[in-house]
Amino acid sequence: GENVEQHPSTLSVQEGDSAVIKCTYSDSASNYFPWYKQELGKRPQLIIDIRSNVGEKKDQRIAVTLNKTAKHFSLHITETQPEDSAVYFCAAHEADSWGKLQFGAGTQVVVTP
Amino acid sequence: KAGVTQTPRYLIKTRGQQVTLSCSPISGHRSVSWYQQTPGQGLQFLFEYFSETQRNKGNFPGRFSGRQFSNSRSEMNVSTLELGDSALYLCASSSRGGAKDTQYFGPGTRLTVL
Numbered sequence: 614g615e616n617v618e619q620h621p622s623t624l625s626v627q628e629g630d631s632a633v634i635k636c637t638y639s640d641s642a643s644n645y646f647p648w649y650k651q652e653l654g655k656r657p658q659l660i661i662d663i664r665s666n667v668g669e670k671k672d673q674r675i676a677v678t679l680n681k682t683a684k685h686f687s688l689h690i691t692e693t694q695p696e697d698s699a700v701y702f703c704a705a706h707e708a709d710s711w712g713k714l715q716f717g718a719g720t721q722v723v724v725t726p
Numbered sequence: 727k728a729g730v731t732q733t734p735r736y737l738i739k740t741r742g743q744q745v746t747l748s749c750s751p752i753s754g755h756r757s758v759s760w761y762q763q764t765p766g767q768g769l770q771f772l773f774e775y776f777s778e779t780q781r782n783k784g785n786f787p788g789r790f791s792g793r794q795f796s797n798s799r800s801e802m803n804v805s806t807l808e809l810g811d812s813a814l815y816l817c818a819s820s821s822r823g824g825a826k827d828t829q830y831f832g833p834g835t836r837l838t839v840l
Contacts, residue, residue: 662828
C-alpha cells in the first residue's frame with residue numbers, strides 16, 4: 614500500500630519568511646495530493662490540493678508542487694504570518710482506493726513575530 | 727451548507743466497554759471515511775462507506791466496525807475497549823469518495839479509555 618513520508622517534523626520561521634514542507638510517496642498510482650492544516654483542538658481543514666496531471670498550483674500565499682517522476686510534492690507558504698502556526702499534513706490518495714487518504718506524520722509550523 | 731458534524735464530542739469509557747460514535751456528512755455527500763488520530767501514529771484510515779456499503783478498510787482489528795444508513799449518516803463502533811484506543815476519531819465526507827473528491831472533516835470525537 615501507499616506510504617507517505619513528511620519532513621520536517623517541526624519548522625520554526627520568522628514572520629514574513631517562507632516555509633517549505635516536503636512529502637514523498639511510494640505508490641506511483643496515487644493521483645491526488647491534498648494538504649490539510651490543523652490548528653490546536655480543531656478539525657483538519659483542506660488548504661490546497663493537486664492532482665497528478667498538474668505540476669504546480671497556487672492560491673494566494675500558498676503553493677504546491679508535484680514531481681511525479683521523483684514521487685514527491687511540496688507545500689510552500691510565502692510571507693508567513695502568526696496565524697499560519699499549526700500542524701500541516703500532506704496526504705496521498707491511491708488510485709482505486711475509495712475514500713482512503715494516506716497521511717504523512719505532520720509538520721508543526723511555528724511562526725514567530 | 728452545514729459542515730460535517732460528529733457526536734458526541736467527548737467520551738470517557740473504561741476498558742472492556744464498547745462505544746458508538748456518530749457522523750453526519752455534508753448534505754448530498756454519500757461517502758464517509760473514518761480516521762483515528764493519535765500523537766504516536768498520526769492520522770490512520772479506519773474504513774469508508776458509500777451507499778451503506780463498506781468499500782475500503784484499514785488495518786485495524788475486528789473490534790472496530792461501522793455502518794452507514796440510507797441518509798448517509800454513519801456510525802462506528804469499538805467493542806472491548808483498550809487503553810490504546812484513546813484517540814481523536816475523525817470522520818470525513820465527500821461526494822463519492824473517489825480521487826476527484828475533496829474530503830471534509832468533522833470536529834472529531836475525543837475518546838478517553840481509562
